[in-house]
Amino acid sequence: MIRLNNIHKSYEMGSNSLHVLKGIDLNIEQGDFVSIMGSSGSGKSTLLNILGMLDNYDKGTYHLSGNLIANMSEKKAAKYRNDMVGFVFQSFNLISFKNAMENVALPLYYKGVPRKKRNLIAMEYLEKLGLKEWANHMPSEMSGGQKQRVAIARALISQPKIILADEPTGALDTATSYEVMEILKDINAAGITVIIVTHEHDIAAMTRQIIRLKDGRIHEIIRNGELKQFQKNYMKELETA
Numbered sequence: 001m002i003r004l005n006n007i008h009k010s011y012e013m014g015s016n017s018l019h020v021l022k023g024i025d026l027n028i029e030q031g032d033f034v035s036i037m038g039s040s041g042s043g044k045s046t047l048l049n050i051l052g053m054l055d056n057y058d059k060g061t062y063h064l065s066g067n068l069i070a071n072m073s074e075k076k077a078a079k080y081r082n083d084m085v086g087f088v089f090q091s092f093n094l095i096s097f098k099n100a101m102e103n104v105a106l107p108l109y110y111k112g113v114p115r116k117k118r119n120l121i122a123m124e125y126l127e128k129l130g131l132k133e134w135a136n137h138m139p140s141e142m143s144g145g146q147k148q149r150v151a152i153a154r155a156l157i158s159q160p161k162i163i164l165a166d167e168p169t170g171a172l173d174t175a176t177s178y179e180v181m182e183i184l185k186d187i188n189a190a191g192i193t194v195i196i197v198t199h200e201h202d203i204a205a206m207t208r209q210i211i212r213l214k215d216g217r218i219h220e221i222i223r224n225g226e227l228k229q230f231q232k233n234y235m236k237e238l239e240t241a
Helices: 044-051 074-084 100-110 115-128 144-156 174-189 224-240
Strands: 002-013 016-028 033-037 059-064 085-089 162-166 193-197 209-214 217-223
Touching: 002 044, 016 044, 016 217, 033 044, 033 174, 044 162, 044 193, 074 085, 074 100, 085 144, 100 115, 100 144, 115 144, 144 162, 144 174, 162 174, 174 193
Parallel strands: 033 193, 033 209, 085 162, 162 193
Antiparallel strands: 002 016, 002 059, 209 217
């Protein structure tokens, strides 16, 4: 589904150039549940932004569902995003002056769906996430966990093939973080590819594959059976900390 070959990305910083991604080769199949880890500056968010067509790469190739993603106009990139990708962010990115139902319905507004229909569909998604009674509440009236559920409902309403989540549990307490991860597991079980960026080892261990970045390169990929050892090593780290 996702094919990256020799992806490079640099940013101009005044008279200097910051080389963030240094030759990323990566294959992610439909239905995978993947976490991306790495220290600050390792390239996690840059990689996620390229996957989500929020940023361009400088060199290499990116194929999504067999289509080359390169040099797209903003209009074409926006159409691909609307059709293929749902986004979930650490800061929720809800519109403060719109209620939960209106926030969830927003992607359908951009698809030209009439107000009555999009609001009915938004209510269905809020109900799936246990927030039907909160439909008319503003973001300021909701807890962090509730806001993240609204954000997930908004990401799902366009029926994307991929969910990209940037630190989706970063602003939440442990119990709420695990609840959000259970929701993402259920979404993945329905066949949607889920890719999350996280710095939390216990959150990463709930996915089926961990991609660890270091200095703009893939340092290691930990898959399925190796995750238990990853969890054991993490617990030892906690005990000796």
